[in-house]
Amino acid sequence: MESFIKVTEESSHYHHLEKMTIGELLTNMNREDLLVAEAVGKSISQIENLIQALVLKMKSGGRLFYIGAGTSGRLGVLDASECPPTFGVDKTLITGVIAGGEKALTNPIEHAEDSLMQGWKDLMRHHVSIKDMVIGLSTSGTTPYVLSALERCKEQNILTGSITCNHNSPIAHVADFPIEVIVGPEFLTGSTRLKAGTAEKMVLNMISTSAMIQLGKVLDNKMINMQLSNDKLIDRGARMLMQELNIEDYEKAKAILLQYGTVAKALNNYAIEK
Structure with missing residues (x-):
């Protein structure tokens, strides 16, 4: 050596x-x-x-x-x-x-x-x-x-x-x-x-x-697969959806997020099921 x-x-x-x-x-x-x-x-x-x-x-x-x-x-x-x-x-x-x-x-x-x-x-x-x-x-x-x-x-x-x-x-x-x-x-x-x-x-x-x-766990510069383990992360996720899906209503974006569980799943499924 x-x-x-x-x-x-x-x-x-x-x-x-x-x-x-x-x-x-x-x-x-x-x-x-x-x-x-x-x-x-x-x-x-x-x-x-x-x-x-x-x-x-x-x-x-x-x-x-x-x-x-x-x-x-x-x-x-x-x-x-x-x-x-x-x-x-x-x-x-x-x-x-x-x-x-x-x-x-x-x-x-x-x-x-x-x-x-x-x-x-x-x-x-x-x-x-x-x-x-x-x-x-x-x-x-x-x-x-x-x-x-x-x-x-x-x-x-x-x-x-x-x-x-x-x-x-x-x-x-x-x-x-x-x-x-x-x-x-x-x-x-x-x-x-x-x-x-x-x-x-x-x-x-x-x-x-x-x-x-x-491995595809990030979109742009966003943590789209983060776990919604507290209010701060739920808020962050809702605002991501408002931006990515052009949703103006915060409560609507939050409801969509909670329905699907992650930003990634919401992005993948909301437009299709809409």
Whole structure:
């Protein structure tokens, strides 16, 4: 393997944080955060390659699994959990798997990320198969829980991707579609929930949103398949129908929306049944 340096563990460029004013802390953190979008931009081609492969899997009935530990695992669960209400997809289409299970979402679990067996066991609970894609999330690129799970996926010919924040990491070398976003040392040395975590979140946004658009879950720039789970979303949906169907009466548009259940179904059926 090529030389591997954990940039994410290198010392911060800033010193004596305890002596900074709150304004100085915020200004310096913001200065570092500005580097994240630029770093993600340099990885667009890697992200594109992964999404193209993912969309092909999903169009053939496959699912997506994120697997990670700590902050990375939580971000994967967050992104997966947002997809059903946003795009109206089944909750099993995208699943976040985190070391330590659901308890780890709010509590640190001792040594959960160090297991060389549990990652694959956790995936097997979801009956992961060759139809699916598994994306390992690890800012360091070395998390044993994630690395061993991707290695087992490779043995089973299951397509894999990864999101890491160090060059040439072990996890990137295992993944079929590695994404490396190099954001540099953290403002607070080693605290990868900061820039590295932000980078992961940005890439996850890109992956799930782009895939759902490619699968036809969006019209123009509208979330036409969103679940009508609260008054705000019902209001948004009604206004979409007013615009798309040239309906001037808000209450009429709202009634049509509630009749069909989603903006997409209303658009597909209202004009035909009218």
